[in-house]
Amino acid sequence: MSIGQAASAAHHSVAVIGAGQAGLSISWYLARSGIEHVVLEKHRAGHAWRAERWDSFCLVTPNWQCQLPGFPYQGADLQGFMLRDEIIDYFDAFVASFNPPLREGVTVRSLRADQHGFVLDATDGVHVADQVVIATGGYQIPIIPRCAERLPGDILQIHSCWWSAAANPAARSRKTCISAAARFTSASVMRRGCHGAIAARMSSNGCI
Numbered sequence: 001m002s003i004g005q006a007a008s009a010a011h012h013s014v015a016v017i018g019a020g021q022a023g024l025s026i027s028w029y030l031a032r033s034g035i036e037h038v039v040l041e042k043h044r045a046g047h048a049w050r051a052e053r054w055d056s057f058c059l060v061t062p063n064w065q066c067q068l069p070g071f072p073y074q075g076a077d078l079q080g081f082m083l084r085d086e087i088i089d090y091f092d093a094f095v096a097s098f099n100p101p102l103r104e105g106v107t108v109r110s111l112r113a114d115q116h117g118f119v120l121d122a123t124d125g126v127h128v129a130d131q132v133v134i135a136t137g138g139y140q141i142p143i144i145p146r147c148a149e150r151l152p153g154d155i156l157q158i159h160s161c162w163w164s165a166a167a168n169p170a171a172r173s174r175k176t177c178i179s180a181a182a183r184f185t186s187a188s189v190m191r192r193g194c195h196g197a198i199a200a201r202m203s204s205n206g207c208i
């Protein structure tokens with residue numbers, strides 16, 4: 001970082017990258033401890049739940065397990081399972097409950113360390129932080145096996161997700177695909193996909 005950049009960069013005790021439940025939970029604890037920080041989010045808080053789940057999505061984890069910090073599930077149906085819009089409402093209410101120092105629509109393009117601390121090159125400028133929490137989610141890059149290239153063109157191929165088949169049979173009938181496939185899921189798809197076309201069909205059925 002140049003001297004000019006160092007002078008103009010925003011300096012934070014902690015920069016949190018990503019405003020999913022992990023990043024915002026960290027923010028809640030930082031706020032409770034009075035630690036100055038910023039949360040940089042590429043889209044909107046809760047983006048994965050808001051934009052990367054299908055319309056009829058339903059949690060596989062029961063409501064009593066929904067324990068965002070300081071904000072446990074407050075409804076009457078403890079043994080029930082929230083639907084997508086209920087999850088978003090719950091998430092939004094959590095955010096509103098503590099007003100985190102959130103900057104939405106800001107993508108962190110690179111992160112490196114220098115003599116000033118951690119330097120984050122983001123779309124709203126340069127940030128410098130003493131500590132950085134990377135909470136960008138675990139399901140970003142699907143692993144597509146090379147053998148997928150050899151499958152006939154009439155087979156629909158999508159990167160899949162192990163949650164969906166068990167969690168939400170209704171979702172299987174929808175002709176949609178989850179954009180956020182689990183890396184670990186994709187690995188299992190890779191193994192199945194390599195057995196050929198029928199296996200590939202099965203793996204896509206798990207997702208649509």
Ligand SMILES: Cc1cc2nc3c(=O)[nH]c(=O)nc-3n(C[C@H](O)[C@H](O)[C@H](O)COP(=O)(O)OP(=O)(O)OC[C@H]3O[C@@H](n4cnc5c(N)ncnc54)[C@H](O)[C@@H]3O)c2cc1C
Nearest residue numbers: 018020021022041042047048059060061107108136137163
């Ligand atoms: C299909 C499916 C079903 C699931 N079902 C359940 C369930 O029933 N129960 C359950 O507990 N969990 C479930 N999960 C898991 C749950 O969704 C994840 O564990 C959770 O979303 C992870 O939260 P996170 O904050 O780590 O990441 P995310 O929610 O992915 O948040 C990461 C955030 O980082 C942002 N970001 C990424 N890169 C950058 C960048 N460079 N700069 C700035 N911001 C960035 C993203 O926009 C995003 O908002 C499911 C997951 C999937 C895929």
